[in-house]
Amino acid sequence: MEIPYNSTARPDTGLYNGKVGIWLFLASEIMLFGAVFSGYVLLRVGADPGIWSMGLMNKWVGAFNTLILIASSATIVLAWVSLKLKDWAGYRKWKIATVIFASLFLIVKWSYEWPAKFTHYDITFKSDEKAVEVFSDPDFLGKDYEAKLKEVWHKRFDRDEKDWDKVDLKDKPLDGHIVGYYTKNDDGTEEHHPVGEAFGLSFWSHALAWRYDERNEGRVTGAKRDTFLKRGIVAIDFEPAHGTWPAPRHAHAGAIRYAELKGGSKHDGDDHSAHHHSLRIEKSQISRLSSYEPAHSTFFATYYTLTGLHALHVFGGILVMLYHLLPVSRRVYEADPERFTNRIEITGLFWHFVDLVWIFLFPILYLL
Amino acid sequence: MPMADNHSPEYYKGPFKRIIWIVGAILIAGTIASFTVDYIYAEELTFKQALYFGLGIACIKATAVILYFMHLLWDIKFKTISLTLASTVLFFIGMMWLTVGSEVDSVKPGQDDTTWLHGAQKDIKFKGDKSPADPTQTQ
Amino acid sequence: METTTQTEAARHDHHESKEGHGHGHQHFLTKYVFSSDHKVIGIQYGVTSLVFLMIGFLLIMAMRWQIANPGESIPVMGAVLENIYAHNNTGESVFKDGVMSADAYNQFGAMHGTIMVFLAIVPLGFAAFGNYIVPLQIGAPDMCFPRINMASFWAFFAGCTVMTVSFFIPGGAAQAGWTSYSPLASVIPTDGQTYWLIGMILLITSSLLGAVNFIATIIQLRSPGMTWFRMPFFVWAQFVTAFLLLLAFPPLEAAGIMQLMDRVCDTSFFLPSGVFDTGSTPMAVSGGGSPLLWQHLFWFLGHPEVYVLILPAIGIVAEILCNSARRPLWGYKVMVGSVLVLGFLSFIVWAHHMYLTGMSAKVATFFQTTTMIISIPSVILLTCLFMTLWKGSIRFTTASLFALAFLPMFGIGGLTGLPLGFSFTDLHLHDSYYVIAHFHYVVAPGSIFALLAGIYYWFPKMTGRRMNEYWGKVHFWGSLIFMNIIFMPMFIQGFAGLSRRMSDGGATYSLLQNPDVTSGALSDLIIKLNEYITTGAFGMFLIQIVFVINFFYSIRHGEKVNGDNPAESTTLEWQAPTPPPHGNFDTPPEVHGEPYAYSLPGANSDFTPQTEKNRPETA
Ligand code: HEM
Numbered sequence A: 001m002e003i004p005y006n007s008t009a010r011p012d013t014g015l016y017n018g019k020v021g022i023w024l025f026l027a028s029e030i031m032l033f034g035a036v037f038s039g040y041v042l043l044r045v046g047a048d049p050g051i052w053s054m055g056l057m058n059k060w061v062g063a064f065n066t067l068i069l070i071a072s073s074a075t076i077v078l079a080w081v082s083l084k085l086k087d088w089a090g091y092r093k094w095k096i097a098t099v100i101f102a103s104l105f106l107i108v109k110w111s112y113e114w115p116a117k118f119t120h121y122d123i124t125f126k127s128d129e130k131a132v133e134v135f136s137d138p139d140f141l142g143k144d145y146e147a148k149l150k151e152v153w154h155k156r157f158d159r160d161e162k163d164w165d166k167v168d169l170k171d172k173p174l175d176g177h178i179v180g181y182y183t184k185n186d187d188g189t190e191e192h193h194p195v196g197e198a199f200g201l202s203f204w205s206h207a208l209a210w211r212y213d214e215r216n217e218g219r220v221t222g223a224k225r226d227t228f229l230k231r232g233i234v235a236i237d238f239e240p241a242h243g244t245w246p247a248p249r250h251a252h253a254g255a256i257r258y259a260e261l262k263g264g265s266k267h268d269g270d271d272h273s274a275h276h277h278s279l280r281i282e283k284s285q286i287s288r289l290s291s292y293e294p295a296h297s298t299f300f301a302t303y304y305t306l307t308g309l310h311a312l313h314v315f316g317g318i319l320v321m322l323y324h325l326l327p328v329s330r331r332v333y334e335a336d337p338e339r340f341t342n343r344i345e346i347t348g349l350f351w352h353f354v355d356l357v358w359i360f361l362f363p364i365l366y367l368l
Numbered sequence B: 001m002p003m004a005d006n007h008s009p010e011y012y013k014g015p016f017k018r019i020i021w022i023v024g025a026i027l028i029a030g031t032i033a034s035f036t037v038d039y040i041y042a043e044e045l046t047f048k049q050a051l052y053f054g055l056g057i058a059c060i061k062a063t064a065v066i067l068y069f070m071h072l073l074w075d076i077k078f079k080t081i082s083l084t085l086a087s088t089v090l091f092f093i094g095m096m097w098l099t100v101g102s103e104v105d106s107v108k109p110g111q112d113d114t115t116w117l118h119g120a121q122k123d124i125k126f127k128g129d130k131s132p133a134d135p136t137q138t139q
Numbered sequence C: 001m002e003t004t005t006q007t008e009a010a011r012h013d014h015h016e017s018k019e020g021h022g023h024g025h026q027h028f029l030t031k032y033v034f035s036s037d038h039k040v041i042g043i044q045y046g047v048t049s050l051v052f053l054m055i056g057f058l059l060i061m062a063m064r065w066q067i068a069n070p071g072e073s074i075p076v077m078g079a080v081l082e083n084i085y086a087h088n089n090t091g092e093s094v095f096k097d098g099v100m101s102a103d104a105y106n107q108f109g110a111m112h113g114t115i116m117v118f119l120a121i122v123p124l125g126f127a128a129f130g131n132y133i134v135p136l137q138i139g140a141p142d143m144c145f146p147r148i149n150m151a152s153f154w155a156f157f158a159g160c161t162v163m164t165v166s167f168f169i170p171g172g173a174a175q176a177g178w179t180s181y182s183p184l185a186s187v188i189p190t191d192g193q194t195y196w197l198i199g200m201i202l203l204i205t206s207s208l209l210g211a212v213n214f215i216a217t218i219i220q221l222r223s224p225g226m227t228w229f230r231m232p233f234f235v236w237a238q239f240v241t242a243f244l245l246l247l248a249f250p251p252l253e254a255a256g257i258m259q260l261m262d263r264v265c266d267t268s269f270f271l272p273s274g275v276f277d278t279g280s281t282p283m284a285v286s287g288g289g290s291p292l293l294w295q296h297l298f299w300f301l302g303h304p305e306v307y308v309l310i311l312p313a314i315g316i317v318a319e320i321l322c323n324s325a326r327r328p329l330w331g332y333k334v335m336v337g338s339v340l341v342l343g344f345l346s347f348i349v350w351a352h353h354m355y356l357t358g359m360s361a362k363v364a365t366f367f368q369t370t371t372m373i374i375s376i377p378s379v380i381l382l383t384c385l386f387m388t389l390w391k392g393s394i395r396f397t398t399a400s401l402f403a404l405a406f407l408p409m410f411g412i413g414g415l416t417g418l419p420l421g422f423s424f425t426d427l428h429l430h431d432s433y434y435v436i437a438h439f440h441y442v443v444a445p446g447s448i449f450a451l452l453a454g455i456y457y458w459f460p461k462m463t464g465r466r467m468n469e470y471w472g473k474v475h476f477w478g479s480l481i482f483m484n485i486i487f488m489p490m491f492i493q494g495f496a497g498l499s500r501r502m503s504d505g506g507a508t509y510s511l512l513q514n515p516d517v518t519s520g521a522l523s524d525l526i527i528k529l530n531e532y533i534t535t536g537a538f539g540m541f542l543i544q545i546v547f548v549i550n551f552f553y554s555i556r557h558g559e560k561v562n563g564d565n566p567a568e569s570t571t572l573e574w575q576a577p578t579p580p581p582h583g584n585f586d587t588p589p590e591v592h593g594e595p596y597a598y599s600l601p602g603a604n605s606d607f608t609p610q611t612e613k614n615r616p617e618t619a
C-alpha cells in the first residue's frame, strides 16, 4: 500500500503531504516558542528594578552566532536548489556547509558561551555597610567607589538610568571569578585552598560549583544546594571581572598561588600576574553568591531555557541533515528524486524556522 | 492546475540564486546594523527606542526569510499561511496585553474603583468611605 | 514539478517499483505491536486508554472510601497498598495500617485527574476512535504519515509508563493536583512532580505528532468526491480537536519545561521573591517569578483541553443518532460552523478559571464576555442533535441509548457551567464540589457515555461480531442511574461550601466537629451525602464489570454480523471489508453524496450510502 500525494501535489490543495505536515508542525512550534516568549515578556514587565541582568551579555558572540546561522540558512536553500537542478554533487557541497555552520553554532554556544557564564559569579551583600566595605576597599575602588559602581550597574540593569535609588546598595552585585577559598581548622587557624583543578580540568572547579545563600543558613529541610555550608568556608578569594572592574591593586596569597598553578609568575606586582589580583571577601559579608547559571535570576532562567530549547532544535536539525547525507539517502534520491527533493525542502523549512527564532532571540536576549 | 511552484529550472539557475545572495546580504546587513547601533549608541538610546529598533530590524529579517528562503512568496498557499502568521502575531500581542493587563491593577492608587458603578451611581458614597480624592488635588 | 497530475495517477502513485509489501506473512511484532497500520494503532490506543480509565476509576474509589469512612482502613486493597505502594520521605508508608493518609489522598487525587484526562479520555476519544475511524470515513488507505503515527503511540506509551512508575518511586506520585499549580508544585520535596512533568512532556509530544497527522490526513487523503462538506460530522469534530491539540498543547509543554527547570535547576520561573516553603526563612531562590504565569499557560491549554475531551464525543453521538433515528443530521452545516467557531473561541476564554487570582475587573469582563459567547455554539450543537431525533423512528440499541443519554447529561454539565463563567457567582462556587459535579457531568456521563456508545456501535466493524445487547442494556441503565447518584449530590455539597481536594470529605468544617459555630459549618446532611455518593461509586464499579466481561466475551463469541454494513449506515467506514485489511479499501471509494442520506424520499432503502451513484434528485 502506498500513501498518495507523498511526492506529488494533490490537485485541489496544491500541496504534497510533507509540506502540509511541516507547516502544521511549525505552527505548533510557533506556539511553543511563543509561550516561552510570553513568559519572557510577563517576567520582564513584572521584574523589580535590579533583576533583569542582561547588560553583561557577550554581544560579540551573539552577533557571530547570528551570522553563522544566517549563512547556514542560505546554504540550505542552495542545497535544495541544487537538487532541483538534479545536481547531487552541488547538493552535497552545500549540505555539508550547512552542517558545518550549524555545528559551529553549537560549539560556540556549548563550549564557549555557556561555560564562560558558568564560571562567572555574582555576589550581593548582607548589608549596605558590608557592600561599602568591599567596594571602597582602598585596593579596589577606593573612596569614590560610587561613580564606578553606578556606571557598571546602569550598564547591566538600567539603561534608562532611573532606578538607581530604588535598589539598596547591598543588592547591587559585584561580579567576577572565584580563585580560592579559606576554611577554618579546629584550632582556629585558617587554611587557604586555591581553586585549581577537578577531574583534571580547571573548568569544573570554577563552573557551577559555588553557590551560597544566607537564607539556607539554619535550615533543616529544603535547603537548596549550598557549597559554603558543606565545606565550612569562611571567606573567598574573588577576582572582579576584568571587563567590568579595575583590577585590585593588591594580591592575596591565594591569588598568587593560583597564578603559579596556571604557570604564571610568583612575584607580587609582576605584570604577568596583575590580572590575578583578587579581593578577600568574608562569608559574613555575603548574602548570595551565584554563577550565571539558570538559578541566578529570572533573566538567566529565561535565557537558558530559550537558547537551550533553540539549541536542541539546532541539534535535531543537524541529525536529520546528517541522515540526508548518508548513502541510504542517496539511494532514496535515485529511486525517486522528486520525493527526496521534497524532503530537503521540508528540512529547509524547519531550518529556516530555527533561524527565525534566533533572529528574534538575538535582540531580546543580547541587545535590549 | 496549480502546483507547489511552477518556476523553470532556468529560474533556479539564475534569478533565484541571485535572490538568495540578496536576501543573505539583507540579513547580514541587518545583523550588523543592530549590533553596531547597539554598540555605539547603547548609552544614548532609551529602552523604548532600542526595543523598536531591535525588533524592527528583526521583523525585516524575518520577513525576508519567510518570503524568500521559505519561498512563501510564490507558494500556492501564500495567502493562507501568511494570513495565519499575521493573525498569530496579532493574537499574541492581544493576549499579552490581556495577561499583562490582568496583573496590573486597573485602579491607580488614590483613584476610586468605579468599574461596576454606572451613571449617577458613581457619586454614591459608601458608609465609611473616605471622601474620594479630588483629582485636581492629587499631585 | 511541471507535470499536472491526474487524481487517478496520484492514487496509484509512482512507486510500484519500490516494494510490494508482503502483508500476508508479517511477523507478529510488526503486525500487532510495532505496526504502522492506523487501525492497529487505534486499537492499541483504545486498549491502553481503557486500562487507564479503569486505573483512574480505582484511584477515585479508594479516595471515596476514605472520604466516606475517614480513618478506616480500606478493605482488601488497604493491606495490598501498604505493602506495594511507595513510602513517603520519612520512610513511613502512606497507607499505614491500610488507612489512606492525606499524602496518599493528594497523590491519588492528582493522578486521578491526570490519568483520566491525559491517559484515558483524550487518547480514547481522539487517538483511538480518531485513528480507527477517520481514515475509513474519508476513504483513505491509512494515515498520512504512518510511521509518525506509530511514533506517536510509543511516545504516549512512554508517557504512560513514566506516570505509572511515579507511583512506586520513593515519596510517591505527584501531589499538587492535575493542575500542578506553582509555587506548590515547584517546592514539593518528593520527586513525583518531576516524573509528572517528564511524563507530560512525552504525552504532549505524542499529541503533537498525532495532531499533525490527523490534520494532514484530512486535508490530503480524502478520497475522490469526498469534498469538505461531504465529510461526516465526526471527521469535522476530530479535525477541530486536532487543531486544538496542535496549538494549545505547546504552551503547556513550555510551562512544563519551565517548571522542570524550577525543580531541577532551581530557577524561579514561578516562584515570587520571598516565597516560603517550610520554616521561617524564605526559600533560597532568586525569586522574581510569577505563579500566575503558570496558571495562564496551564489554562491556555486547559480550556481547549475540555473541548478536546468533548468534541470527539459529540462527533460520535452525531454519527450514532443519525444512524439510529434514520434521519439526516439536522443543520449539518450549522454544526460544522459551530464547531469551528467553538474551536477558535476556546483559545480566548482561559482566564475564567482564574477569576480568584485578583485580576483587574476589566480583564475579568473580557473573559466573562467570551465565556458567554462560547456557550452559544455549544448550545447550537446540542440543539441540532436534539432536532435530529425529531420525527425519527429511533432504533433503541445499546449504542443509541448511550448516545441519547449523552444529550441530557451533557446538557446538565453545560448549563451548570454558566454560573462558573461569571466572576461574581464563581467567587462562591470556585474550588468547591459544585465544580467537580459540573465538569464530571461533562466528562463522565458526557464523554464516557459517548465513548461507550462508540464502542458498542463500531465493535462489529472492528471484530465482525456484536456485543451482547441484553447485557449492554443492563450496563447502560446501571451506569446512567449510578452516574447520577454519584454526581447529583455533589452540586448540593458544593452549594453548601464543601471544598474539593479535602481528604476528610469536609469533616473538619462540619457542625459535628464545630458545635459552637453559628454559621458556615457543613451540616450533617452534607457530610452524610459522602457515604451515599461512595455507595453509588461502588455500584458504578460493579456495573462496569458487566461491560468488561461482555467486551472480552464478544470478541470471540459474540453474535456474528452479516455483511459489511450491519448498522445500515451511509458513511464510508461501513463500505470497507470487515474487519478492514491493511490499506482499508479494495478500490478507492468514490463519493457521490452527503454523509447522512437517511430516509431520502424516493430512495430504495432508508439509507443511501455515500458511494451510491444513483441518488434521488433532492436531498
Ligand atoms: C465515574 C467516575 C468518576 C468519579 C466517581 C470521579 C470522582 C471524582 C471526585 C470525587 C473528585 C474530587 C476529588 C477531590 O477533590 O478530592 C474528582 C476529581 C477529578 N476528576 Fe473525577 N471522577 C470520575 C471520572 C472522571 C473522568 C472520566 C474524568 C475525565 C476527565 C475525571 C477528571 C477529574 C479531574 C480532572 C479531577 C480534579 C483532580 C484534581 O483535583 O486535581 N474524573 N473525581
Ligand SMILES: [Cu+2]
Binding pocket: C302, C303, C306, C349, C350, C352, C353
Ligand atoms: Cu475553561
